[in-house]
Amino acid sequence: MTRDVVVAAAQMGPIAKADERGAVVDRLLALLREAAARGAGLVVFPELALTTFFPRWVIDDPEELDHYYESEMPGPDTKPLFDEALRLGIGFQLGYAELTSDGHRYNAAILVERDGRIVSTYRKVHVPGHEEPEDWRPFQHLERRYFEPGPEFAAHRAFGGIVASALCNDRRWPETYRVLGLQGVELVMIGYNTPIHYAPDPGQDHLAGFHNNLVMASGAYQNGTWVVGVAKGGEEEGVPSLAESQIIAPSGEVVARALTEGDEVIVAVCDLDRCNDYKTTVFDFARYRLPDRYHRITDQIGAELPPP
Amino acid sequence: MTRDVVVAAAQMGPIAKADERGAVVDRLLALLREAAARGAGLVVFPELALTTFFPRWVIDDPEELDHYYESEMPGPDTKPLFDEALRLGIGFQLGYAELTSDGHRYNAAILVERDGRIVSTYRKVHVPGHEEPEDWRPFQHLERRYFEPGPEFAAHRAFGGIVASALCNDRRWPETYRVLGLQGVELVMIGYNTPIHYAPDPGQDHLAGFHNNLVMASGAYQNGTWVVGVAKGGEEEGVPSLAESQIIAPSGEVVARALTEGDEVIVAVCDLDRCNDYKTTVFDFARYRLPDRYHRITDQIGAELPPP
Numbered sequence: 001m002t003r004d005v006v007v008a009a010a011q012m013g014p015i016a017k018a019d020e021r022g023a024v025v026d027r028l029l030a031l032l033r034e035a036a037a038r039g040a041g042l043v044v045f046p047e048l049a050l051t052t053f054f055p056r057w058v059i060d061d062p063e064e065l066d067h068y069y070e071s072e073m074p075g076p077d078t079k080p081l082f083d084e085a086l087r088l089g090i091g092f093q094l095g096y097a098e099l100t101s102d103g104h105r106y107n108a109a110i111l112v113e114r115d116g117r118i119v120s121t122y123r124k125v126h127v128p129g130h131e132e133p134e135d136w137r138p139f140q141h142l143e144r145r146y147f148e149p150g151p152e153f154a155a156h157r158a159f160g161g162i163v164a165s166a167l168c169n170d171r172r173w174p175e176t177y178r179v180l181g182l183q184g185v186e187l188v189m190i191g192y193n194t195p196i197h198y199a200p201d202p203g204q205d206h207l208a209g210f211h212n213n214l215v216m217a218s219g220a221y222q223n224g225t226w227v228v229g230v231a232k233g234g235e236e237e238g239v240p241s242l243a244e245s246q247i248i249a250p251s252g253e254v255v256a257r258a259l260t261e262g263d264e265v266i267v268a269v270c271d272l273d274r275c276n277d278y279k280t281t282v283f284d285f286a287r288y289r290l291p292d293r294y295h296r297i298t299d300q301i302g303a304e305l306p307p308p
Numbered sequence: 309m310t311r312d313v314v315v316a317a318a319q320m321g322p323i324a325k326a327d328e329r330g331a332v333v334d335r336l337l338a339l340l341r342e343a344a345a346r347g348a349g350l351v352v353f354p355e356l357a358l359t360t361f362f363p364r365w366v367i368d369d370p371e372e373l374d375h376y377y378e379s380e381m382p383g384p385d386t387k388p389l390f391d392e393a394l395r396l397g398i399g400f401q402l403g404y405a406e407l408t409s410d411g412h413r414y415n416a417a418i419l420v421e422r423d424g425r426i427v428s429t430y431r432k433v434h435v436p437g438h439e440e441p442e443d444w445r446p447f448q449h450l451e452r453r454y455f456e457p458g459p460e461f462a463a464h465r466a467f468g469g470i471v472a473s474a475l476c477n478d479r480r481w482p483e484t485y486r487v488l489g490l491q492g493v494e495l496v497m498i499g500y501n502t503p504i505h506y507a508p509d510p511g512q513d514h515l516a517g518f519h520n521n522l523v524m525a526s527g528a529y530q531n532g533t534w535v536v537g538v539a540k541g542g543e544e545e546g547v548p549s550l551a552e553s554q555i556i557a558p559s560g561e562v563v564a565r566a567l568t569e570g571d572e573v574i575v576a577v578c579d580l581d582r583c584n585d586y587k588t589t590v591f592d593f594a595r596y597r598l599p600d601r602y603h604r605i606t607d608q609i610g611a612e613l614p615p616p
Contacts, residue, residue: 155614289610298606
């Protein structure tokens with residue numbers, strides 16, 4: 001038996017600070033149409049896919065800051081994307097900055113089914129970076145200034161299987177995949193913006209691509225799930241960002257990978273039934289997990305060292 | 309600053325069913341001496357390093373079964389290894405089948421310091437395989453018949469840092485590394501016996517080496533720890549087993565790797581201070597972890613699917 005979902009990862013090149021929403025949505029529409037033309041039933045766009053990665057600046061003017069957030073979804077600028085997706089019968093995940101009606105700010109991703117139904121709005125749990133500007137950095141990473149952490153990782157029934165969203169730094173944490181794996185997830189969709197230069201330890205810079213694959217491939221294998229990682233890559237406002245979008249099978253094998261750093265669609269046939277190859281064997285959780293040996297994972301936040 | 313520990317992984321080739329303990333210990337002594345000669349202060353031997361991998365057979369005769377277990381450590385056969393290690397001033401980890409004085413049976417590993425002090429006896433938590441013989445398999449994997457799961461993952465101060473043991477299937481589970489990472493572990497030592505043929509899903513066989521590296525490299529990176537994986541490899545009693553012993557840095561990079569499937573020593577200088585490159589930055593647990601979003605990891609054993 002197969003349960004095929006044709007999934008497209010729609011990588012984007014840079015979005016300049018000066019780019020208008022309308023122009024960005026035009027790029028999204030072009031990617032959407034290409035994905036549909038190549039047979040995809042679901043297209044995954046990057047994190048913060050509507051604007052430049054604004055946490056690289058200190059923005060004190062409230063009006064300027066609010067301009068980067070969406071207060072409705074779809075809104076006037078994004079409605080053409082929703083309309084075209086419905087017309088084409090293709091679902092999508094879109095990352096954006098969310099400003100809720102009661103004033104909360106999240107790094108979010110909306111997931112929309114082929115029939116236009118909104119499946120879920122995911123709010124990024126693992127918000128990286130820092131709260132206050134740090135002058136020694138060549139550019140800032142102020143996500144913790146502009147976003148609060150989301151409440152949960154939740155899997156949903158859609159696209160004929162069990163699917164979930166995550167964003168960027170979430171992909172580095174095995175907890176992300178495991179919490180979703182414990183909901184039977186079969187497809188995890190992850191948008192990211194990853195500067196190649198990591199100011200706190202530049203010794204990691206040359207490993208950015210290796211780490212990107214390592215965490216997604218292990219998360220896939222260890223939970224028997226497809227993983228789709230989608231970059232906003234290339235040099236955006238002077239900051240080179242990792243591209244290397246990829247679609248990874250439950251075996252951990254990369255089955256499709258972007259070759260450019262710009263707008264690029266990659267497509268793979270994801271048979272959700274292949275998840276069972278792992279979920280029912282080596283990673284049969286019900287048979288092999290031993291949660292009482294794992295209590296530190298939820299009892300502790302930081303490390304507690306053995307006594308000297 | 310550096311905090312160097314020169315670590316040797318002492319891979320072993322097959323141990324035949326007919327091989328006497330004394331002959332096996334002679335091989336361990338040769339590996340120990342080679343490790344010491346190459347400057348190692350710590351040598352890691354495989355899982356079940358004293359006998360053939362006996363869980364591949366149904367053994368009903370209690371006396372025959374008990375023959376595979378150690379009821380004291382060191383015992384008469386293993387004392388020469390302890391004595392020679394003390395003489396050379398080299399510590400070691402040794403995997404063996406343990407029969408306790410009150411009748412419990414564990415897949416265990418003992419860790420001994422350079423001064424002969426016994427640091428810890430680890431009992432394997434994630435016991436794989438099956439309890440009852442299954443005739444359709446070309447060979448059995450009856451670990452769950454012969455071993456009960458150990459009580460915990462514990463890190464210890466030794467070798468100038470914080471170290472821990474794990475065994476074989478433990479390495480596939482991100483919980484293993486995370487529970488140890490939450491104790492500040494800097495070096496995880498893992499012996500393994502891994503048949504290349506995985507009877508429940510032979511489609512995984514050609515990925516055995518890829519998966520072996522994937523899980524250890526991600527565990528290293530995601531916890532900022534050195535990982536040493538040590539095989540009993542080669543064809544043992546007709547069953548080809550994965551070799552590919554390796555020493556992995558906190559970056560996830562392999563810094564040493566075995567090339568043969570037989571008795572082979574590989575050595576790497578492991579600077580434990582390199583762990584801080586990751587523990588204090590991207591994986592600063594105290595700053596970035598959100599355990600209340602992880603509750604499923606300890607609240608659930610198996611998956612609980614979203615409602616239909």
